[in-house]
Amino acid sequence: MDYYRDTWAEVDLDAIKWNVRQTIACLDASMTLFAAVKANAYGHGDVQVANAALEAGAEGLAVAFLDEALSLRKAGITAPILVLGASRPENAGIAAEHNISLTVHDNEWLKHVQIERDQTLRIHIKCDTGMGRLGVKTAAELQSVIDELNGSPSYLFEGVFTHFATADEIDTSYFEQQLSAFQLLVSSMSEKPPYIHCANSAASLRFQGGGFNTVRLGISMYGLTPSPEIQSILPFELKPSFSLRTKLVHVKRMNEGDKVSYGAAYRASEGEWIGTLPIGYADGWIRKLTGQEVLIDGKRVPIVGRICMDQCMIRLPYEYSVGTEVTLIGSQEGQVITMDEIAAKLETINYEIPCLITARVPRIYKEEGQVVHISNPLL
Numbered sequence: 058m059d060y061y062r063d064t065w066a067e068v069d070l071d072a073i074k075w076n077v078r079q080t081i082a083c084l085d086a087s088m089t090l091f092a093a094v095k096a097n098a099y100g101h102g103d104v105q106v107a108n109a110a111l112e113a114g115a116e117g118l119a120v121a122f123l124d125e126a127l128s129l130r131k132a133g134i135t136a137p138i139l140v141l142g143a144s145r146p147e148n149a150g151i152a153a154e155h156n157i158s159l160t161v162h163d164n165e166w167l168k169h170v171q172i173e174r175d176q177t178l179r180i181h182i183k184c185d186t187g188m189g190r191l192g193v194k195t196a197a198e199l200q201s202v203i204d205e206l207n208g209s210p211s212y213l214f215e216g217v218f219t220h221f222a223t224a225d226e227i228d229t230s231y232f233e234q235q236l237s238a239f240q241l242l243v244s245s246m247s248e249k250p251p252y253i254h255c256a257n258s259a260a261s262l263r264f265q266g267g268g269f270n271t272v273r274l275g276i277s278m279y280g281l282t283p284s285p286e287i288q289s290i291l292p293f294e295l296k297p298s299f300s301l302r303t304k305l306v307h308v309k310r311m312n313e314g315d316k317v318s319y320g321a322a323y324r325a326s327e328g329e330w331i332g333t334l335p336i337g338y339a340d341g342w343i344r345k346l347t348g349q350e351v352l353i354d355g356k357r358v359p360i361v362g363r364i365c366m367d368q369c370m371i372r373l374p375y376e377y378s379v380g381t382e383v384t385l386i387g388s389q390e391g392q393v394i395t396m397d398e399i400a401a402k403l404e405t406i407n408y409e410i411p412c413l414i415t416a417r418v419p420r421i422y423k424e425e426g427q428v429v430h431i432s433n434p435l436l
């Protein structure tokens with residue numbers, strides 16, 4: 058696999074493994090960790106991240122949709138995979154065939170399951186303790202799903218879980234409310250499945266996974282804080298794994314009043330140096346990032362003019378040669394532009410940023426500083 062453009066994302070697999078190992082070290086020795094690799098591993102690349110997480114000690118993987126789980130199986134991954142979101146009950150047979158665990162969020166779903174007689178479907182029951190998204194709310198609803206599962210040899214009742222809405226906030230009151238609701242639901246069960254889980258990254262790192270035996274680690278595995286407000290209270294320093302880099306493809310000296318980009322909205326002054334970068338909004342480097350700084354030669358310089366579909370322009374302090382590397386996210390010569398800085402500029406959360414970087418940007422995977430794999434879905 059190769060790539061022929063001068064824009065790429067670098068994913069540091071050692072950082073991912075380090076974040077997973079550090080998290081496991083913070084948890085009780087009997088606990089297991091599922092790595093959340095949904096959404097193409099938050100834009101980092103599902104297969105590579107999944108393998109790194111498993112190597113670092115993750116027991117299984119969590120994705121949002123059955124398609125994502127099947128794509129991991131197609132890549133040869135045999136570890137347990139849980140689909141967290143809603144799947145079509147008529148697709149249960151495909152999940153069973155590939156040994157993929159599905160989530161049941163109400164009793165009605167089980168009535169429509171289509172599965173062969175000799176197949177076994179692994180099931181986790183989702184409880185809604187206050188996220189208001191998916192799941193059974195009461196002990197009675199939970200019991201009726203369990204009764205249905207027990208009534209058929211086609212099911213293997215493997216897990217029960219919930220999801221927190223505010224585990225990344227300093228104020229823990231709503232988190233505690235959800236945790237006690239889940240504790241009550243779990244204690245109402247006469248028979249407990251092997252996996253009981255509620256914790257995302259924030260709850261894994263701050264509250265030992267809420268005291269249950271499994272956690273689902275997403276954002277912090279990628280080296281990103283679940284929220285800026287809890288960064289300083291995390292038990293170890295996360296290692297960011299994603300960098301976004303490009304190179305100057307054109308450099309020019311402007312005359313007084315020369316314009317840059319669509320709308321001719323940026324006006325250069327005499328002698329200003331402008332560099333062109335081969336990255337634009339079709340790569341996920343969206344127009345709202347005009348004005349955002351990038352790193353060249355370890356210095357911060359601004360993006361000027363409107364960001365185009367495939368290119369954008371930066372103001373240089375002086376002439377640089379074509380081919381000079383530019384960092385949009387990540388570190389360069391001791392300077393850093395964090396995912397949180399980009400998220401703040403876009404008035405969103407860090408989760409959204411790597412997910413925004415489209416498949417047109419090849420992902421280059423590194424271990425011990427060496428490129429170990431290149432993923433470019435275009436070729």
Ligand SMILES: Cc1ncc(COP(=O)(O)O)c(C=O)c1O
Pocket residue numbers: 093141220256257258259273274275276277283
């Ligand atoms: C159900 C569920 N579990 C776990 C996670 C992982 O959360 P985080 O990325 O905050 O660790 C997510 C992510 O959104 C999720 O939806």
